[in-house]
Amino acid sequence: MTIGSEMHKLVEKLFPICRSITGEGVRSTLKLIKEEIPELNILSVPSGHQAFDWTVPKEWNIKDAYVMNEQGEKVIDFNKNNLHVVGYSQKVDEKLSLDELLKKIHCLPELPDAIPYVTSYYSDYWGFCLSYNDMKRLTPGEYHVVIDATHSNGELNYGELILPGETKEEVLLSTYVCHPSMANNELSGPVVTTYLVKWLKNLPTRKYTYRIVLIPETIGSVVYIHKNLHHLKKNVVAGYIVTCVGDDREYSFLPSRDGNTLSDKVARYVLKEIEPNYRSYSWLERGSDERQYCAPGIDLPISTIMRTKYGEYPEYHTSLDDLNLVTPDGLEGGYNALRKALELLEKNFRPLVTVLCEPQLGKRGLYPNLSTIESQEKVIKMLNLLSYCDGKNTVLDIALLIDCSADEVVEMLQPMISNGLIRVM
Numbered sequence: 001m002t003i004g005s006e007m008h009k010l011v012e013k014l015f016p017i018c019r020s021i022t023g024e025g026v027r028s029t030l031k032l033i034k035e036e037i038p039e040l041n042i043l044s045v046p047s048g049h050q051a052f053d054w055t056v057p058k059e060w061n062i063k064d065a066y067v068m069n070e071q072g073e074k075v076i077d078f079n080k081n082n083l084h085v086v087g088y089s090q091k092v093d094e095k096l097s098l099d100e101l102l103k104k105i106h107c108l109p110e111l112p113d114a115i116p117y118v119t120s121y122y123s124d125y126w127g128f129c130l131s132y133n134d135m136k137r138l139t140p141g142e143y144h145v146v147i148d149a150t151h152s153n154g155e156l157n158y159g160e161l162i163l164p165g166e167t168k169e170e171v172l173l174s175t176y177v178c179h180p181s182m183a184n185n186e187l188s189g190p191v192v193t194t195y196l197v198k199w200l201k202n203l204p205t206r207k208y209t210y211r212i213v214l215i216p217e218t219i220g221s222v223v224y225i226h227k228n229l230h231h232l233k234k235n236v237v238a239g240y241i242v243t244c245v246g247d248d249r250e251y252s253f254l255p256s257r258d259g260n261t262l263s264d265k266v267a268r269y270v271l272k273e274i275e276p277n278y279r280s281y282s283w284l285e286r287g288s289d290e291r292q293y294c295a296p297g298i299d300l301p302i303s304t305i306m307r308t309k310y311g312e313y314p315e316y317h318t319s320l321d322d323l324n325l326v327t328p329d330g331l332e333g334g335y336n337a338l339r340k341a342l343e344l345l346e347k348n349f350r351p352l353v354t355v356l357c358e359p360q361l362g363k364r365g366l367y368p369n370l371s372t373i374e375s376q377e378k379v380i381k382m383l384n385l386l387s388y389c390d391g392k393n394t395v396l397d398i399a400l401l402i403d404c405s406a407d408e409v410v411e412m413l414q415p416m417i418s419n420g421l422i423r424v425m
Contacts, residue, residue, distance in 0.1 A: 004332030007195055010036065011187045011246070011326055018082035021121060021178045021216035022047075022059040022156050029177045030159045030214060033190060037161060037197045040214075044155040051226035054219055057121060059154025060088045067101065067128060068144040075138060076128050082180045083319050085147060086127035087119035092147045098140045107132040114318035117182060121219075131319075156223060159214035161197060165206035171345060172232070172239030172302060173338075174224075174289055178216035183326035185310050185317065188246025190214055192335045196242075199339060207346050211236070221292040232300060238263040238345055241288050241304040245334025246326035251278040252309040254286060257294035261301035263341075265396055266348070269406065270340045271305065274333075279309065287311060305341060307334050344396065347410050350425035351398075351417075352391035359386065364419045385412055391425045 014032060019025035027042070034040045049056040065078035065085045078084050086106065096104075104127045106118045112132040120127070126147055159177070173196065175189035193212060200210055215224055225232065240263060244252075251271050255264045271278040283294075287310055293302040307330055315321040353359065366382065384402040395413070399406040416422040 002328060002332060003195060003335065004328030004330075007191050007331040007335065008323075008326065008328045010191045010194065011183055011331070012323060014187050014191070015181050015183060015323060018062060018180045019178055020060050020087050020119075020180070021219055022057065022154060023061045025180070026157045026177055026216060029190070030157060033159065033177075033194055033214065036194050037201075039201075040159045040161045042157060042159055044157045045223055045227075046155050047153045049156070049223065051223045054222045056156045056219060056223065057088075058151040059156075060149065060151055062089075062147070062149040065089070065128075065147040065149070068146075069139075070141045070143075075134070075143070076130055081115055081319055083115045083117050083182075084129055086125065086129060087117075087180070088121045088151075089126035089147050089149055090124055090151070091149050092126045092145055094145050096143050096145055098138060098143065101138070101143050101145065102135070104128060104145075105130050105135055107135045108318065111314065111318060111320065114315070114320045117180070117317040156216060156219065158216065158220050158224065159212075161212040163197070163200055163206065163210040163212070165209040167207060168209060168235055169237045170209045170211050170235045170239075171342065172211045172213065172236050172293075172300070173242055174213045174215065174221065174239065174293070174302070175242040176217040176220060176289065177214050178220070181319075182317070182321040183323050184246045184307075184313070184315070184321050185244050186217070188307075188326055188331060188334060189243040192245045192331060192338065193242045195335055196338055196342070200342070208237070209235070211239075215289075217289060218292065221289040225292055225298055229298070233298070236300050238266065239293070239300065239302045240267070240338060240341065241290050241293075241302060242338060243288050243304065244306045244308060244310045245338070246331045247307045247313065248327050248330035248333060249308045249313065251275045251333070251337060252281065252306040252312070253278060254281045254290065254304040254306070254309065255283055256290065256301055256303045257283050258299070258301065259283060261303065262345070262348070263301045263303045266341050266344050267303050267305050269396060269400070270337060270344060273405075274337055274340070279312075281309060285309075305334075305337050344406055347406065348395045350391050350394050351389040351413055352423045352425050353386055353389040354421060354423050358383065359421055364416075364421060366415060366421075382412055385409060386416075389422060
């Protein structure tokens with residue numbers, strides 16, 4: 001079984017759960033992911049917790065919801081699709097006319113077969129979501145409307161895992177676990193992150209310490225930054241939001257607010273290698289948790305590597321974002337792009353040449369025995385590399401400056417490091 005197929009099976013397992021920013025759905029999701037990565041710590045903050053300008057809302061849990069016509073038929077049924085209820089809806093048990101009911105129904109005429117995803121986290125509201133075609137089939141009459149939900153003091157849950165490395169410098173991977181049954185946004189993110197953790201755990205050595213966070217979007221990242229701000233600003237040198245990494249249409253990149261961090265440079269390099277025509281967006285087109293991590297005063301070097309960007313595919317935030325949209329190949333492509341970025345981060349040191357002037361390569365066994373056109377090209381490439389080994393340029397910087405791959409730069413540097421010509425900074 002391919003890694004893409006393994007990830008897709010985990011998406012299938014998580015798909016039915018009704019998630020929101022708080023509640024049993026989040027806890028159930030984190031517990032299932034913990035079965036895959038037992039080291040994951042499931043943490044919480046209480047309702048009412050203040051984090052910067054935000055307050056953690058009351059915990060929301062829903063048991064059932066439906067709209068029943070006069071014939072006793074459920075024309076809207078939460079148990080058939082959890083997108084049918086507006087997220088965080090208030091409890092209701094009423095009889096309504098069709099005209100009154102229609103005021104509480106959300107649909108998408110432009111996608112007539114899709115159930116939209118709608119939420120109302122921070123204001124008292126209740127409502128239903130229905131496909132436009134199903135809405136048009138409703139007939140005049142009295143409807144029994146029921147939402148069996150609770151808002152109570154509880155907690156906001158999130159997952160955290162720290163994988164220690166050789167240094168205290170950290171790479172942050174952040175994804176979110178707050179969306180109900182949608183596959184690309186947002187089950188692809190936590191599932192791909194889970195498998196990146198499995199790969200990171202099995203590395204013989206890790207240069208960086210890895211901080212992995214699974215949180216509810218927006219309020220979760222605000223809370224997490226508030227609790228860890230000093231440590232994050234001191235230690236995080238790179239990182240990525242992992243979201244919308246499961247379809248197989250294209251690759252996309254959204255930079256940090258700075259736009260030129262190590263994360264940005266690595267992402268652009270990797271995506272150009274994978275797909276030269278990848279879609280590049282600007283900071284002004286942001287919309288995920290990079291808003292929090294890169295906010296003024298926070299200023300973490302976090303960018304986003306995606307397949308098709310959130311909001312840019314027609315199925316986004318609808319019931320059409322399903323297990324057919326997310327494919328094994330799409331998930332594997334998203335996983336590989338992020339893995340390549342982490343691999344490049346791991347090998348991206350600053351080399352410093354240890355001799356003054358141009359070094360003599362021959363006495364170190366680095367100069368070819370025979371002088372040919374091919375060997376001269378190799379020598380020129382080595383000398384070009386050495387000319388930038390000033391302790392300021394990284395492997396990635398040098399690769400771009402001398403127009404060769406980062407892997408080739410590392411390969412050339414290895415014998416130079418072994419014989420003392422290059423020192424790793």
